[in-house]
Amino acid sequence: MxxxxxxxxxxxxxFGFKVSARYFVEAESxxxxxxxxAFAARENVPVVPLGGGSNLVLSGNQEALFVHVNLxxxxxxxxxxxxxxxxxxxxxxxxxFVRWTLAEQAxxxxxxxxxxxxxxxxxxxxxxxxxxxxxxxxxxxxxxDIQTGELKSFSLDECQFGYRDSxxxxxxxxxxxxxxxxxxxxxxLSPRLDYGRLRxxxxxxxxxxxxxxxxxxxxxxxxRMEKLPDPMVLxxxxxxxxxxxxxxxxxSKLQRDFPDIVAYPFEGRWKLAAGWLIDRAGLKxxxxxxxxxxxxxxxxxxxxxGAGPDDVLGLAKHIQSVVFDRFGVELEMxxxxx
Ligand code: FAD
Ligand code: EPU
Numbered sequence: 277m278x279x280x281x282x283x284x285x286x287x288x289x290x291f292g293f294k295v296s297a298r299y300f301v302e303a304e305s306x307x308x309x310x311x312x313x314a315f316a317a318r319e320n321v322p323v324v325p326l327g328g329g330s331n332l333v334l335s336g337n338q339e340a341l342f343v344h345v346n347l348x349x350x351x352x353x354x355x356x357x358x359x360x361x362x363x364x365x366x367x368x369x370x371x372x373f374v375r376w377t378l379a380e381q382a383x384x385x386x387x388x389x390x391x392x393x394x395x396x397x398x399x400x401x402x403x404x405x406x407x408x409x410x411x412x413x414x415x416x417x418x419x420x421d422i423q424t425g426e427l428k429s430f431s432l433d434e435c436q437f438g439y440r441d442s443x444x445x446x447x448x449x450x451x452x453x454x455x456x457x458x459x460x461x462x463x464x465l466s467p468r469l470d471y472g473r474l475r476x477x478x479x480x481x482x483x484x485x486x487x488x489x490x491x492x493x494x495x496x497x498x499x500r501m502e503k504l505p506d507p508m509v510l511x512x513x514x515x516x517x518x519x520x521x522x523x524x525x526x527x528s529k530l531q532r533d534f535p536d537i538v539a540y541p542f543e544g545r546w547k548l549a550a551g552w553l554i555d556r557a558g559l560k561x562x563x564x565x566x567x568x569x570x571x572x573x574x575x576x577x578x579x580x581x582g583a584g585p586d587d588v589l590g591l592a593k594h595i596q597s598v599v600f601d602r603f604g605v606e607l608e609m610x611x612x613x614x
Pocket of ligand 2: 404406407471503513514515517538552572573574610
């Protein structure tokens with residue numbers, strides 16, 4: 277395993293910030309990770325696991341050991357009439373993994389097509405899109421304890437998944453490096469097409485020789501490509517804020533002033549569309565220096581070229597304050613800041 281010093285992370289974060297890691301390793305195996313964490317302990321620097329870098333903001337000097345988790349491998353573990361159990365290494369690309377599951381006749385993740393990043397990061401915020409979250413098909417994961425170097429298995433309950441949330445953002449934050457994830461997928465396709473214009477998009481397409489699951493996957497890809505910027509073209513980390521969850525009383529008050537506010541029922545409360553709030557506050561396509569909000573999706577903050585983390589975080593603060601003044605609602609950041 278080769279240890280790099282002052283290693284550029286520019287291509288390893290989708291904002292494209294020009295930031296260097298004090299130490300960097302490419303980990304291909306559990307043994308590599310163990311060696312890396314022993315090194316970090318000796319050097320007395322924190323360990324930061326890194327996947328595709330699509331949900332973080334790297335700010336300032338990174339006096340840490342960045343471990344690019346590159347453990348590979350995908351396998352069908354078992355299959356019966358109802359479920360197909362699949363396991364993937366943390367370093368597998370998420371979208372390629374989804375497409376592989378469909379080819380293996382293992383269904384459930386078609387709506388999660390084209391989410392950037394790797395399998396190992398998917399449980400961190402319980403990734404979700406188009407009405408599906410990974411928790412819906414999660415079985416277990418294996419993770420290395422950064423303190424002890426021991427492998428531990430986490431069950432569905434132990435992961436404490438919520439909306440863009442898990443134990444790894446709370447009690448277990450910074451304690452584990454996920455090495456593999458096992459999912460329990462469906463042997464039969466049950467399309468979930470109720471989100472937005474997905475059903476319409478799917479119905480418009482002729483199936484041809486493709487299976488229905490691939491048609492759904494491609495419809496999802498097309499919708500996403502239409503409204504989300506490609507990080508290779510315009511740096512971004514997807515939604516920059518979570519959709520705020522409020523009580524019925526808060527929503528009712530807001531509806532009096534803003535009858536067209538977008539809200540969805542969520543666990544006995546209401547989830548507001550943060551993109552709508554930012555848009556309605558007049559900040560869609562807004563620019564502050566080289567940082568801005570995307571002109572087709574106000575919830576996505578973008579690097580127009582040459583922006584640094586301070587520009588993006590400064591813009592985020594401005595948005596939070598404008599939205600709070602206008603609607604009395606607080607926006608919580610989704611990506612993690614290092
Ligand atoms: P990274 O950005 O590398 O890491 C994210 C966090 O996870 C960091 O805290 C990191 O330390 C930690 N981490 C990474 N790997 C490991 C590991 N193996 N073990 C322990 N910790 C680890 N998210 C959604 O939920 N739904 C969407 O629809 C969606 N759309 C997006 C669209 C775009 C254009 C972009 C840029 C992002 C989008 N995201 C979305 C956010 C992002 O894709 C997900 O959060 C993804 O899971 C991040 O994966 P990553 O490998 O890039 O993680
Ligand atoms: N909207 C506006 N103006 C905007 C943006 C959105 O009015 O500028 C409105 C839309 O018209 C729609 C509503 O807000 O009525 C919701 O918009 P959209 O369907 O684009 O979804 P979102 O709530 O903005 C969430 C996730 C995305 C995920 C999509 C699809 C969060 C924080 N974001 O976005 O996840 O892909 O739903 O399921 O929950 C991510 O987490 O990085 C991410 C991209």
